[in-house]
Amino acid sequence: MNLKAIRMIETEGLKKVFKTGDIETIALIGIDLVVEQGDFIAVMGPSGCGKSTLLNLLGMIDRPTEGTYHFMGQNVLSLNEKQKTELRKRNIGFVFQNFNLIDELTVWENIELPLIYLGIKKAERRKKVQEVVEQLEITHRKDLFPIQLSGGQQQRVAVARAVVAGPSLLLTDEPTGNLDSTHGEEVMNLLSRLNKKGMTIVMVTHSQRDANYSRRVIHLFDGQIINENLNFLV
16 A cells, blocks of 8 residues: 555644734634655745644644644544543654753663653553664664753654653654754754654754755745645655
8 A cells, every 4th residue: 555645634724823812913814734654745935924823723732723634534623632642642752852861861761751751651661762763773872861962862752752752653743943954964864764764754844954855845824834845855
């Protein structure tokens, strides 16, 4: 079966309006988007165009004002908060610009944390964490604390934590935004390898260099998709 033929995400007419008192701010309007399994999509556009808002809607962190959203064939908007949380925990990993690691926990413990939340038994957690630290080549740093790592190393740990439970989708928001060019390239190469192994990725970025790692580039402006291009550089 061709993995690219499987629709993971489908949105129609997605709109998000933020209200502050009598003031309404339209963040997104009329977003029609299909994400197929195995895609690597870069979402680009100027600050304030709705990129992070779109990522939050796809990650079920926020709810659209209007429109439809189906995730793996399921109508997300028909679910209650508990159901959405469960669907998100088991299917979506997140990587942010700020690494969001817990300083008091070691690399191993940070990576293990999502598995604890999922109620996975200790022996299975150990196996899964060991597999991901080997895959992402951070075994030798597993007992260190975040403060002992470079920015690039911390982001590698953040990626490991995001993928350790085997999510279907990885959402990343400016994953190299706090990194120098060398460490940023390391993280992007890591994301590219994960994608080539089947991980579906949607990445918000300002960086054309980072977008060049993706398979599709979507440009947002004033809350709307203004164009979409296949990336022939990958």
